[in-house]
Amino acid sequence: MKQGTSSKRCVRAAVLVASNTPLEIRDFPLSGPEEGEVLVRVSCCTICGSDIHAFTGRRKSDFLPAIVGHEIAGVVDELGPSPPTYWSGEPIVVGDRVTFSMTASCGTCLYCARAGLPQKCVNLFKYGHTACATDRALTGGLSEYVLLVSGTSIFKIPDMISDEVAATSMCAGATLANAFEGTQDKASVVLVGMGMLGLWAIRTAIKNGFSRILCLDVNKDRLGFSRESGATDVIDVSNLEAMEVADRVSSYLGGVGADLVIEMSGTAQGVRSAFLSARTGGQLSLVGSVIPAGRIEVDPYEVVRRSLVIKGAHNYRPDHLASALRLGEDKAHHESLRRGVSKPVPLTLVDRAFQDAIEHRSHRIMVTP
Incomplete structure (x- = not known):
């Protein structure tokens, strides 16, 4: 799709309605991106430990029901009016492979402007942690599409980085860059x-x-x-x-x-x-x-x-994600990380994917639409 041309149709997503219950595959209307937003077609989403905590009830999840999943790689499908640029400042182009910061922030509050903690923004938006009860529901990775809101730091995935490694960089990789700092x-x-x-x-x-x-x-x-x-x-x-x-x-x-x-x-x-x-x-x-x-x-x-x-070290700044992606461009690092991700599990078998994750069948279980 091109800028501002999304058609009215439905897409599938996996919804966690409540902890300790099977996820539900639901249809959602595909709304076009608004000003400053980007619509991304999901290529894969890997299941993070915090997703498992929400699924099993070990973590308080007052945002349910939600489309969970926050380690995401995808392809730019449509740009809204006045679209954002990449974090690097370059223009975003339909068809680009992308990943993005797992949080969107305002850029002006104390934590954004002075403390260097945009992930603690007072107006924070967090992917995979937002209720899907509105018509702007596509905010998690276990879906065919995800809508990137204004304030999200977006990164073009380098050609040498696979979707699965890019997805894990969005949480695990960037968080570790923060931890080493x-x-x-x-x-x-x-x-x-x-x-x-x-x-x-x-x-x-x-x-x-x-x-x-x-x-x-x-x-x-x-x-x-x-x-x-x-x-x-x-x-x-x-x-x-x-x-x-x-x-x-x-x-x-x-x-x-x-x-x-x-x-x-x-x-x-x-x-x-x-x-x-x-x-x-x-x-x-x-x-x-x-x-x-x-x-x-x-x-x-x-x-x-x-x-x-x-x-x-809870979550990260955008420059930490940039650092993780630079690491992934190295062939040796990339291949080592790629070995930790499972073969794709289809979205329709998402409960099996969560069970595999709980049983540690791989370091990360990858779900594809």
Whole structure:
């Protein structure tokens, strides 16, 4: 389609009506994009851990019913009046392959203009997290089309990047770019929780020049995959207490902790292990704690005396997504990440896709319309 020419027809999408219930395939009217908007035909959507939390009820999801899914790659189908440009400033062209920031922000509030946290905009819009009860319902990736609203940062997918890797960059890759930001020394990194976030973390660590990459998990298959993906060391922590984990990490690193520890499991045990595994003067980036997982005991005395930097990395800025896409342009990084994504599952079998994701049949399950 061209600018402002969408025809009146219906498209299919998978709707999560309530947690712990099967998704419903529904028809929605395909409305043309309004001023500053872009209509994208979805090529694929990968199922993120937060989608699983909404599906299983582990996360409070007061936005339901919704078309979920926020790791999306697609093709520009139609431009609304006064269309936006790419984040780079170049014009968007119908037929381009694109991905985009998982949030849209106003650009003028405190968090956008001063704090450098557009993902916390006071007028935030979040893809895959918006009720589909209106005629502007196509805001999630488990659909044939998605409507990009004004304030979205849009990126053209480079030719050498596959749809599935581009989709995972939209959440996992960009979030990891955020998590690595701020660390000063780049000799050693400990990665806790080796799902798709973990695979992106390995490749980001390699790109950033870390010489020791220690991966921690309770799943032996994922640890094996991590080693194949570039980890220098893997540790099975399934039978270890947090202090034992830290001692094991220290033994690998010459008696000190890691320069950077990134926690992606979101479990209380994982967070405590990560806290204890960072060296004095190191950085702890918390990524996986997107649902309540119980309190852990941390003495502020330890934080102060260890001069520890603790960073919470929730979502990302647009430049983090740009960084993830640049990483994906490298053939070795790209092929390693691509191995973590499943073969396509059709939208009509979306419940099977979620079950596969829950059972960890792949690091990411890919759904196609």
